[in-house]
Amino acid sequence: MSKLIIPKDYTPALDLQQTELAIKKIKDFFLSTLSAELRLRRVTAPLFVLKGLGLNDNLNGIERPVTFPIKDMDEAEAEIVHSLAKWKRNTLADYHVQPGRGIVTDMNAVRADEELDNLHSLYVDQWDWERTITVADRQLDFLRSIVRRIYASILRTEYYLSEMYPQLTPFLPEDIFFIHSEELRRLYPDLTPKEREHAICREHGAVFIIGIGGKLGDGREHDQRSPDYDDWSTPNADGFEGLNGDLLVWYPLLERSVELSSMGIRVDAEALERQLVLQGMEERRYLYFHQRLLAGELPQSIGGGIGQSRLCMVLLHKAHVGETQSSIWPDAMRRQCAAAGIPLI
Numbered sequence: 001m002s003k004l005i006i007p008k009d010y011t012p013a014l015d016l017q018q019t020e021l022a023i024k025k026i027k028d029f030f031l032s033t034l035s036a037e038l039r040l041r042r043v044t045a046p047l048f049v050l051k052g053l054g055l056n057d058n059l060n061g062i063e064r065p066v067t068f069p070i071k072d073m074d075e076a077e078a079e080i081v082h083s084l085a086k087w088k089r090n091t092l093a094d095y096h097v098q099p100g101r102g103i104v105t106d107m108n109a110v111r112a113d114e115e116l117d118n119l120h121s122l123y124v125d126q127w128d129w130e131r132t133i134t135v136a137d138r139q140l141d142f143l144r145s146i147v148r149r150i151y152a153s154i155l156r157t158e159y160y161l162s163e164m165y166p167q168l169t170p171f172l173p174e175d176i177f178f179i180h181s182e183e184l185r186r187l188y189p190d191l192t193p194k195e196r197e198h199a200i201c202r203e204h205g206a207v208f209i210i211g212i213g214g215k216l217g218d219g220r221e222h223d224q225r226s227p228d229y230d231d232w233s234t235p236n237a238d239g240f241e242g243l244n245g246d247l248l249v250w251y252p253l254l255e256r257s258v259e260l261s262s263m264g265i266r267v268d269a270e271a272l273e274r275q276l277v278l279q280g281m282e283e284r285r286y287l288y289f290h291q292r293l294l295a296g297e298l299p300q301s302i303g304g305g306i307g308q309s310r311l312c313m314v315l316l317h318k319a320h321v322g323e324t325q326s327s328i329w330p331d332a333m334r335r336q337c338a339a340a341g342i343p344l345i
Contacts, residue, residue, distance in 0.1 A: 003117040004333060005254045005319070006340045013167045013317045016343060022165065023312050023324055029160050030311065031127060033153040035104055038146070040129050043091060045105035048078040054287030055090065057083040057226065063113045080110045083305050085229040086289050088130035089266060093298045102131030107305065116329060118254060118320050119310060123327040130303030138265055138300065140210070140236040143243055144178060146302060147208045150261060151176045151247065154311070161315050168317055172249060173205035180240045181211045181222035193222045201250040201257035211242025212262070213275075227275035228284060230264035234271055251314055260311055263304020269294050320344060 014022055034040065048068075049055045056065055056079050065079040081087070084107050091103060107128035114120045133142070158170050179200060181193075188196045201207050213225030213232030223246075225232050230244035244264020251258045267275060272293055276282050284290055292298050309325035312318075320337060322329055322344035329337075329344060337344050 003115070004336060005118050005256070006336070006342075007253050007319050010253075010319050010341050012319075012323065012341075012343065014165065016345075018165070019316060019318075019323065022161065022316055025164060026157060026161060026312050026315055027308060030153060030157045031104070033156050034127065034129070034150065034306075037149045037153050038104075038129065038131055039101045040104035040131065041097075041101065043095070043103045043105050045084055045107055045128065046081065046087065047108060048080045049087065051077040051079050052287070054228070054284060054289035055087050056081055057085045057229065063111060066110045066112055081107065082109055082111060083107060083124075083126065084128040085226075085266075085303065085305075088128060088303055089229075089298050089301050090289060090292065092130055092132050092301055093292070097132045097299070099132045099134045099137075099299075102129060102301075102303070104129040106308075116333065119258060119313075121309070121321055121325060121327045123309075123325060125308040125325065126305035127308060128303070128305045130301050132299045133265070133302050135300055137302070138231075138234075138243065138268070140238065140243065143210070143245070143265055143302070144208075147178075147245075147247060147263070148176065150263075150306070151206060151208075154260070157311075158315055168315070171252060176206040176208055176247070177204035178208050178210060180238065180242070181209050181245075182216050182240055184209060185216050185218065185222070189218075196222075197248055197257045197259075201248050204250075206247075206249045207257075208245050208247050210236075210245040211240055212245055212264075214241045227267075227279045227281055228272055228290060229266055231267045231271045231275075232264070233275050233278065249314065253317060253319060258310065258314055259307075260314070261304055261306045263302070265302045266300070267293070268300065269296070 067077050067079050069075040105128050107126040109124040162168050162170050184196050212223050232242045232244050246259050247261040248257045248259045309321050312324040313321045319342045326345045
């Protein structure tokens, strides 16, 4: 349990019953606020998709999806989703969603390869959203404007919650700071990418790191990204590469940064071809999703995911994501949390 962080003298601000009620308040209020801010319409999402269509999110490209055979479909294999990054874009096309509007859904996933700690669970629940854009929107300024709207929704939810529960004192800053991952590397050349995130978030409180997936000046990525959803290789107006990024906040209780959202402008046909070559995955271009994109059948879009349990954890001042969701944890972790007064659901 070396990765488990135990805050000193931790006492939950809300008891178990209050916590369950507050989770419902957060999820209802935030979804309503985000939908209005980005003009998103709720849609129904799958828990699993057929293997071999290219619809499942490959995340960093190495995580194994949970699979199972389907008896009534000649043992065809289905995969429980990792996220819905590509499925959502497919849905925008099928629903004929016009530019300036989008979709949002409750995404539930199982990530069997996750390393479990205060923030990471086998069970993942997100607000997965996707919005149709125009070719002219494929620029860094537009990405920043969407990030600011999402962060404003988080701030409104934090304020709303503090009105309901005065013991939850707001701590997030009013503004979010933007920095490219290459600028961040140059600022902290002797730190690892994760240590850089902690350092920049400690200084600014809320940060959006631009350009996740492409190689930086030292020949390494800030973090890995699959080649077929976010556009991380297109030069932007500042001369850097990348039209995607991660939204993080500094969390004083754990004294570390916490990623709340990963998002970006999605690949067009040119970026898809380029990134498949860069990662040596050219064979993916023959999958169903990729063929639709290369044929011009899918709209330009921007999208991402916002962690539900993780946002609830931060806004409710919890020490462990297991306090805001029900999942499976190692026995040793449950014992250590119980001894420290951290009640896992």
